[in-house]
Amino acid sequence: MKTFDLIIIGAGRGSYLAAKAANLGKKVAIIEKSKLGGTCPNRGCVPSKLLIGYANKIREIKSSKKHYIKSFIDDIDIEKIFADTNDYINSVEDFYEKIFNENVTVYRGEASFVENKVIKINKDKITAENIVISTGSRPAEPLTEGSWTSDNIFPLKQIPKSITIVGAGFIACELANFFDSIEVKTIQLVRGDTLLENEDKDIQEIFKEQYTKNVDVRFNTSIKEATKQTNNHFKIELEDGNFIQTEALLYAIGRVSNADTLNLENTDIKLNEKGFIKRDEFFQTDVKGVYVVGDASGENMLQHAAAYEVNHLSKILFEDKIKPLKFKYMPHAVFSDPEVASVGLTEQKAKNLNLNYVVSTTNWKASAKAKALKIEYPQTKFILNPYTYEILGCHLIGFESATIIHQVLAVMHIDNDIRHLKNMLYIHPALSEVLLPAAVNAIKVIKEYKKSQET
Ligand SMILES: Cc1cc2nc3c(=O)[nH]c(=O)nc-3n(C[C@H](O)[C@H](O)[C@H](O)COP(=O)(O)OP(=O)(O)OC[C@H]3O[C@@H](n4cnc5c(N)ncnc54)[C@H](O)[C@@H]3O)c2cc1C
Numbered sequence: 429m430k431t432f433d434l435i436i437i438g439a440g441r442g443s444y445l446a447a448k449a450a451n452l453g454k455k456v457a458i459i460e461k462s463k464l465g466g467t468c469p470n471r472g473c474v475p476s477k478l479l480i481g482y483a484n485k486i487r488e489i490k491s492s493k494k495h496y497i498k499s500f501i502d503d504i505d506i507e508k509i510f511a512d513t514n515d516y517i518n519s520v521e522d523f524y525e526k527i528f529n530e531n532v533t534v535y536r537g538e539a540s541f542v543e544n545k546v547i548k549i550n551k552d553k554i555t556a557e558n559i560v561i562s563t564g565s566r567p568a569e570p571l572t573e574g575s576w577t578s579d580n581i582f583p584l585k586q587i588p589k590s591i592t593i594v595g596a597g598f599i600a601c602e603l604a605n606f607f608d609s610i611e612v613k614t615i616q617l618v619r620g621d622t623l624l625e626n627e628d629k630d631i632q633e634i635f636k637e638q639y640t641k642n643v644d645v646r647f648n649t650s651i652k653e654a655t656k657q658t659n660n661h662f663k664i665e666l667e668d669g670n671f672i673q674t675e676a677l678l679y680a681i682g683r684v685s686n687a688d689t690l691n692l693e694n695t696d697i698k699l700n701e702k703g704f705i706k707r708d709e710f711f712q713t714d715v716k717g718v719y720v721v722g723d724a725s726g727e728n729m730l731q732h733a734a735a736y737e738v739n740h741l742s743k744i745l746f747e748d749k750i751k752p753l754k755f756k757y758m759p760h761a762v763f764s765d766p767e768v769a770s771v772g773l774t775e776q777k778a779k780n781l782n783l784n785y786v787v788s789t790t791n792w793k794a795s796a797k798a799k800a801l802k803i804e805y806p807q808t809k810f811i812l813n814p815y816t817y818e819i820l821g822c823h824l825i826g827f828e829s830a831t832i833i834h835q836v837l838a839v840m841h842i843d844n845d846i847r848h849l850k851n852m853l854y855i856h857p858a859l860s861e862v863l864l865p866a867a868v869n870a871i872k873v874i875k876e877y878k879k880s881q882e883t
């Protein structure tokens with residue numbers, strides 16, 4: 429049996445840990461059953477955001493009337509869009525192979541545990557003092573045979589004339605926006621009456637109102653039966669009695685754990701109630717020296733979380749900086765139309781937790797830059813601790829929200845106090861300036877709250 433210093437199972441973000449350890453002279457084995465780089469560059473964040481780039485441009489052209497410009501789109505070269513996106517995807521393996529030096533052995537195949545510290549891949553058995561499980565997650569099984577998930581839509585193959593997308597979360601709202609923008613007949617099926625159900629309710633409402641101006645969303649329904657016809661299209665009977673025909677059917681109904689591939693029953697590693705791998709704040713599983721990072725823990729399921737965790741784990745393993753990691757805040761964004769960005773608690777969560785909080789909501793109308801964009805709906809919502817001025821949550825909807833929120837993240841990172849956002853200097857009239865009236869209003873709301881408590 430071969431012995432390594434470090435074994436990494438899953439070459440998504442775990443690849444960077446392999447590269448770092450190898451650069452420090454450690455003998456590393458990394459095992460991947462699919463493509464090096466994992467979900468984000470091959471079938472996740474990057475390809476989907478490349479597509480959103482086209483969608484944003486198309487939406488901008490289509491809304492040019494607001495700027496008194498009559499425009500029309502002569503042709504959208506979807507073949508080129510698909511080919512460019514696939515070119516990127518096809519370059520990923522090569523990129524990842526190059527980040528590994530001679531100290532890395534790449535095993536191709538599915539890894540499973542034989543015992544606590546012994547891993548089997550194909551006919552090989554290997555062991556190491558430290559083992560990192562970074563096996564990510566996979567799409568929940570589609571409910572119709574022959575349909576797509578985000579795993580098999582990339583690399584992009586056929587250009588469908590019509591697509592039906594099931595789900596109301598991140599993936600459904602990003603990809604339905606793309607397909608609709610390139611004029612593929614798109615229908616989104618949502619079992620409830622909300623989109624992006626984990627966002628703050630006010631943001632959800634604005635999102636729903638704006639998004640459904642473009643995308644044909646059928647709420648409170650789902651697929652009763654779907655059958656493939658001779659022309660290879662799906663005939664779908666909906667729960668509400670309606671029928672639709674669609675060439676492609678994509679399920680985006682959440683992600684599940686890959687832990688079932690690992691034969692963990694041969695170990696002392698425990699799972700949580702959702703089947704993801706349990707760990708402590710040092711990423712350690714129930715077996716000493718076996719760690720879990722990224723989606724495999726089921727905690728954050730975001731690339732920036734996986735990247736941060738891998739970086740922190742490398743400090744624990746190689747720099748003797750044995751500090752626990754507990755995220756103080758975890759931001760996310762939905763790159764759809766409109767764009768949404770969020771960090772911390774929604775108002776509903778703050779309420780459920782019985783916290784003392786105040787809410788400040790401001791629109792972006794005072795911003796000259798926002799005015800120049802001619803979009804009416806953008807909003808900033810803060811949830812604040814009125815005693816400490818702490819930002820408990822911040823929710824943005826509007827152009828470049830994912831960029832603007834970084835200013836809030838910096839404050840939360842350094843010294844979480846909304847007053848910094850009021851006192852700092854802003855470039856006038858940059859779009860980030862929208863946070864100035866938001867902070868001024870937030871502080872006013874806090875003062876009014878305090879005054880009301882005195883009387
Ligand atoms: C369509 C889509 C869009 C997304 N967009 C964003 C975004 O915009 N921003 C964002 O922050 N996040 C986004 N995400 C989420 C992001 O991709 C994941 O959070 C991130 O990739 C997790 O990284 P990871 O290394 O934990 O897992 P992964 O990247 O999934 O890597 C795990 C690897 O382990 C391999 N593996 C699994 N089991 C085994 C086994 N038994 N043996 C060997 N290998 C195994 C898998 O093949 C995979 O390559 C998106 C996800 C999807 C699907």
Ligand SMILES: NC(=O)c1ccc[n+]([C@@H]2O[C@H](COP(=O)([O-])OP(=O)(O)OC[C@H]3O[C@@H](n4cnc5c(N)ncnc54)[C@H](O)[C@@H]3O)[C@@H](O)[C@H]2O)c1
Nearest residue numbers: 595596597598599600619680681682683729730761762763
């Ligand atoms: N911009 C980003 O950061 C980004 C983009 C895409 C994906 N991601 C990550 O990937 C994860 C997975 O994305 P996702 O969109 O698949 O999951 P999600 O959890 O965001 O949404 C799943 C949706 O499917 C619906 N659903 C579940 N079961 C269903 C059923 N049987 N019938 C109909 N609807 C059903 C849910 O109500 C929900 O709306 C996200 O949680 C996120 O962590 C992030």
